[in-house]
Amino acid sequence: MSHLPKSNLWQTCSACKRHVHQGQWGEFNICPYCGHYQRLNADQRLVLLTDTKSFTALPPVNIKQQRHFPGYTVKLQEAQEKTGETEAFLAGTAAIKQQKVVIGVMDSQFMMGTLNTVVGAGIRQAIRTALSQRLPLILVIASGGARMQEGILSLLQMNTILAELTKLNEAGILTISVLTDPTMGGVTASFALESDFVFAEQGATIGFAGKRVIQQTNSAALPIDFQTAERLYRQGFLDAVIKRENLRTYLGRLLMIQAGDLNE
Amino acid sequence: MSDALKVIRSADRIGTQQVIAQLITNFFPLHGDRVSGDDPALTVGTGLFHQRAVVVAGVNRGATLEERQRYHFGAVAPAGYRKFIRGLELAEKFKRPVITLINMPGADASVAAEDDGQNLAIADAITKMNGLRVPNIAVFLGEGESGGALALATSNRLIMFTNSLYSVASPEAIQTILKGHVAAKQTLDHILPMQAAALKKLGLTDVVLPETGDLVQSLDNALQQQLAQLSKLSTAELIEQRQNKYLELVAQFAE
Structure with a gap:
């Protein structure tokens, strides 16, 4: 051989x-x-964050209509072959340090984790599951923003996800976002920063407009730490910047506080 | 598409100031977000629309070069979205319907906007509009793209002029990712619905207004008609109608 x-x-x-x-x-x-x-895929991320063999995936999203954007079908197939996943989001119930949660993970290896009709439906499903089972919701975010190939339908994921998220807040369900590299565009202008606690993984790029676009419209040089987790932390947009190896411990500690809440 | 873009981006396109001057009496603008300053790109204020008190928020693109520079070409800054939320809170306090007027480029792509939390300001504005306890009507006078437009457009009713467009990104940005893929006879609107008629077919736009005759007059009629319909709904019904409209639309594609 x-x-x-x-x-x-x-x-x-x-x-x-x-x-x-x-x-x-x-x-x-x-x-x-x-x-x-x-960068990690969804499976690798789940292994790092959840207790061994505790993850049970939610039922797959029902895809009813596919958008026909030129070249899109091929791109989707390539991403599916590369990742072995059907889309850029995976959610389920799991335990973190023995505490049950709903966890959703965006996969930056699948078309840069972009938000489309299927990913949006998956996120709403995760939110509804957290609501019906009264479990904390943890969203691990990695996304380039709205997926251009699905046009206005990608944009409308932002307000529809936010509408569902509001219901969790009204119901007193804990929500935690973990922003990983990259967290950009429409995802940051909707659900990523609206959780009770917003963490970022060390070194993650986080921002709304892309650096290249900003550079094109502004002649001045960008600050050296522009759109880094560390800068956003200093500016007060994040509760913590956490090393990858410490994420699970942080989440576990935060979840544990809930045991001290008065239950009506 | 390019003809429509020329029309809605031209210096004599009807704008926020003209609509307010002709349709709103006693208009009083809010100034500043009470955090970081005032954003002249977005006018937010209150006044009377046919004797009914309303809150109006509209983007300014400006006609002359000087105006356009002052308004930052209609790129709304974080302070603008925060001022908008002030207007929405005022509207809820006094049970005044909200009218938004949209003709704006995409995001304010700048270091200052990023440092001032543009993403969070937009997310907060979308959340506020989602759950608004009074009727809201969005009017596309021209173009609206990306999360900023969504913040102004998440409403009970969407009115669009024929040439206006509502899109995830500017037509130019979408053309760039289409390079080498587009079939010659297909228009961009055909590939990705973004113009008024296509979005009406999709179920997003409620009213498409013609580009002929007196545009402000036809907007006046449409607003009166839609406000009359919405004023019959309770607070709970308004929120439900608005949220279900969008949820049902996206659920047609994946659920």
Whole structure:
């Protein structure tokens, strides 16, 4: 047989460009040379955040009509083959440090986690499940914003998700957002920042307008830490910036406080 | 599409100031968001519409170059959305219907807007409009794109002039991602509905107004008619009608 190594054993760090052996990433997928967090898919994220074998996915979203934007079907197929998922959002019930929650994860590897009719329906389903089962809702966000290929229907996910989220607030259900790299565009202008607690993973890029667009319309150089989690924290938009390896502990501690709430 | 864009972006397109001057008496504008300053790109105020007290919020694009610079070309800043929320709170306090007038480019793409929390200001405004306890009617005088337009347009009724458009991003931005894909005879509106007639077919737009005759006069009639319908609804019915309209529309595609 071939003396060549098996494929995919070596990968390139997206930040420092050095070659990293599979075994060197460690359980948190952090570059051993520069410390950069590699982007995770939904499954990897769930493994890091939830108790072993506690995750049960919600029923899949029923896709009724597909938008016919040129080249879109091919793009979707490519993303499905690459990730093994049908869309850019995965949600279910799970336990975090023995406390039951509804958790939804956006997948930046699937068309950059963009918000479309199916992702929006999935998020609303997660919110409704949290409401009907009276469980805290944790949304792990990674998104480039609204998915252009579905036009106005992508935009309308923002107000419809917010409408459902308001019902959780009225019902006294805890909501937590964890913003990961990248969290941009319409997602930040709707549900991402509207939770009771908003955390960001260290090093995440978070913003509304894209850097390139801002650069095109403004001649001045952008601040060096522009649209970083650290800058947003300093400006008071985030409750904490957390290392990847500490996220689960943080969530667990916050969930635990609920045991001290008076139950009517 | 390009003809329509020329019309709605031209210097003599009807704008917020003209509509207010002709339809609202005793108009009194709010100034500032009580946090960071005043955004001249968005006029928010209260006045009388056929003897009925209303709150009006409208984007200013400006006609002359000087005006356009002063209004920041209609790119509403975070302070504008916060002033808008002040107007909505005033409307709820006095049970006044809200009318929004939209002709604006996409987001205010600037370091200042990002640092001032543009995303959160927009999200707050959408949330407030979603659950507004009084009737709201959105009017597209021209174009409206991205989350900022959504904040002004989430309403019980959507009125659009024929040439106006409502889109996730500017037609130019969508053309860019379409490059190399578009079939020559297909128009952009055909691929992605964004103009008044296509959005009416989709069930998003309620009233399409013609571009002929006196535009302000036909807007006047449409507003009176829609307000009369909405004034029959209770607070709970208004919220339900508004939220269900959007939820039912998106549920047609995925649920």
